[in-house]
Amino acid sequence: MNQNDKAQFEWWVREDLGYVNGRLHFDGRDLLSLAHEAKTPTFVYSTARIRANLERLHRALADTAVPYHIYYALKANRFLPLVSFLRFSGLCGIDACSPGEVLLARQVGFAEDEISFTGTSLANEDLDLLQRHPGVWVNLDSISAIRRLGQRCHGRDIGLRINPQIGAGYNPLLEYAGEQTTKFGIYREQFPEALAIANQFGLTVKTLHFHIGSGFQQRHLPKVAQVLAQVDWFLQQCTAEQCASVTTLDVGGGLGVPLTAVDEPLNLAEWAGILADYARPRGLTICIEPGDYVVKDAGVLLTQVNTVEQKRDKLFVGINAGFGLQNLHAYYRLPFAITPLLAPTTSHRQTVTIAGHINEALDLFAEDIPLPPLAEGDYLAILNVGGYGSANSSAHCLRGEFSEYLL
């Protein structure tokens, strides 16, 4: 393969991911032998890559000299060995969004004060659980939740999730704030009432929280600066209030990774610099809640081709996995990089559509992508699926079986 082809078809090659002696290796493991051993579909995660991703975040934030905390968003991947690895790495706390996630974090040994909770549409039972865990940090995103937590936990310190009305993500489907009204966060016009209710129950607002979407990339960094300008309005409101003494800015998660050959990796120093320039003069600590950034490119899904068939204008390649294991293309149109476990022996590429085994038209992993000629029985790796894959798995059509391996 020449350099141009490599840049186009194997842009995802890294020190720990690429072909060795004609077989795809990940973190030192031959994935074809693992596929034979494990049976497919199987997710394979690299602890070395997870550690590298977290350490990169630490370096960028530490270099700003602004105090910071990293909470891993458990929703991205809760494979127990992986979460235990994170616990013993000491590199992060946990961002939880449900009672189940709080309990799981506690079960693997995270202390209450290493857990930050930001949920939505909270039931009284959810708030009861938070009452039983007084050391867990809570960010609330509705006036209703402030009132009902206040009734249970008079005098508790809290965070408020605000809606800065600017979103950014891999694409507009993954923006959590923006022009369209979303369910997330407290809007400007609600904020005075939110503070008044906090005051009524003796709650002190110490954190302002926002989360603008999933997968913002280098080109979105100007938006992060714009969001901070919006945050400033909320911060100003707080300074005048007795019930608010904001010490922390929680900027949520959403950091993206390259998904295609043309995506530029996020410049973390630049991103951290934007946050620090805002936080430093205001004496704020920064919290971040990355999920996907930590695990996405640390996970691959191994699958086997069972069908290769031309149907009218499309060459379909059917595999033994479906959108129940990874729905980011089906639901959000995200592109997946897909490659055979045996290195292609030709530079010839065919345009193929990778189809899952679930009886839904949207069950596709990739549409009209160039891949080397494939035969039934071949194995494929779907890359960048460490986040929101197994964690979102469903048994749609009773096709939910899979295994997971932690390297």
Ligand SMILES: Cc1ncc(COP(=O)(O)O)c(C=O)c1O
């Ligand atoms: C409040 C909050 N924090 C963090 C995250 C993690 O986002 P990501 O995995 O894109 O980093 C999410 C994702 O939905 C979220 O809603």
